[in-house]
Amino acid sequence: MDEYTSPEFSRSALLAIDLQRDFVADVAGTTEVLPAVRRLTHAFRQAGRPIVHIVRLYLSDGSNADLCRRTLRGKVNPHSPGSQLAGEPAPGSELDPDLLLAGHAQEIGSDEHILYKPRWSAFFRTRLLEHLAERAVSTVVVAGCNYPNCPRSTLVDATERDLRTVAVRDALSGWTTDADREMTGMGIACLDTSEVVAAIRSRVISPV
Template sequence: MDDHTRPEFSRSALLTIDLQRDFLDIPGTRAVLPAVRRLTAAFRAAGRPVVHVVRLYLPDGSNADLCRRASPARGAVPGAAGSQLADGLGGELDHERLLAGQFQEFGPGEHAMYKPRWSAFYGTRLREHLRGAGVTTVVVAGCNYPNCPRSTLVDATERDFRTVAVRDAISGWTGAADRELAGMGIACLPAADVLAGLGDS
């Protein structure tokens, strides 16, 4: 890390990605939940923003990615219990509000938002939301590295956020992820280092 990419935890926000009940059986996702819960609690205690990013799939598949429209097993249907966040994260999701592109507030600085594609930045107001809160550093945790966390991490760097991938709080993590992300200036850290950095900020 250098002066342009080093995390600024005093100006950071946590993004949790797709940690909804229907996705908890994706390999490794239940295993990362304790780390994500610790991160969420620490960011709340530090008064730093938290955004729970979710997917919602209409029953007819019309808002799904093209590669998923033929699949009957998408899950996260608005109104269904499986679309809700995993226990210990945020509150109950307001599907209508989220699908309308609005942020749903759970508490001071803590929100949920819906993303229509892999990246939390694609077709959303996330960048504006974070910049409005004075955020310079995005910390990403959740499900499932090869897809949505990776897309979100790359898009965060493209929007000139200092970016952190929490390797033991992202399911599907591989050794290759450490190598490929480092080349884009993304810090790959364990949750313990993020918690320490947040405590020192």
């Protein structure tokens, strides 16, 4: 890492990707990363840093899903139990599908929001970049489900928007050893939860 890519944890936000009950139940390894994600959300809340839970919502006819998922039925449908955040979300964090599908951020805590994305990347046709800019965020820390798809797309799109970017290995289901090489080649820091938590608590950039 260098002066342009090193994480600035004092100006960071956590993006928790697609950690919804249906995906946790269906995607291998996602249940196992939930404890690490809980540690991250707790640290970010304590530090008063922004958290954005990124979610998918598939209409029952599949019309708003990616082409490769148009035939998928009965998953993360609006108002369904399986669409809700998994693990131990903040109190009062039941999704408001009408608000989310309209493109608005749903506030569930102090600088903690839910945002709907219509495709793989959390930046595609969403207000995420504006949401982060309003909070002077320079660094995004990415965790969740499932690295080869939505987290990977979000990480790459973050770099294209000149954001400093962190992938949290043990808080991303589907992470592979090849991912370390791939991500660092694009200036993305690959860290473990313990390193991120320590950096958030001390507000000191960890060496990579």
